[in-house]
Amino acid sequence: MSTRPFPKLRPGIWDALVAAVVIVLAVVCAGAFWVRGTLAEGELTAVVSMDGQERERFALSDGEMERTYTNHGYTLHLLVQSGELRVAEADCPTQDCVHTGTIGQAGQSIVCLPARIVVQLVRTGGSSDVDVVIG
Template structure:
């Protein structure tokens, strides 16, 4: 004998409320994990695992342009108080340029042909681990 629940095909009001509750919880968790506006960010430019330059973004008052002509594919970085972007690159895929401006801790711009990584790190510590809770 089949149960009445097996014959039901349309979502009920309780199904909708459960989905709304899960979506709300996911949104609140995402909002809690975002960088805070007052967070101190540091941009590190790394080539082959060696740090070429570091910038504390809150200390940047005027945009800083860093041109790296010695690379296989020369590129130009723009460091501003609110983030970092690659303005120009001679690499074939242009993925690093298309990444756009990074503005939050944990974000990176990677130029594989040049083996260059630009990463943002923050000094704001959360009260809990994002993985274990």
């Protein structure tokens, strides 16, 4: 009789198989989301909202541009280059909007909480078919 209360457990072939299946499913799901985002139709547009109200829309394909927004005493400088957008400079205390970095795909956003400014990227145009219906 063993003095241990539980037998020593070792990973077996079935454990490795389950782990491999989980990894393959994760890679397939990540690949599907990546392909869907890169092959989407329509023009990539930035939507700037202040205090929950939409203030401006502009296409990222319009070339290089710089926009400045001021709200609640804070100023954000947006920079558009190569179809991507980033906050180049902000005078808010946390600088989270600056540290977000560059965004360039639909669904991504930059938020400045002290200034209450949200910049979201959306696709305009293209097909508006239903993606999925459940139930």
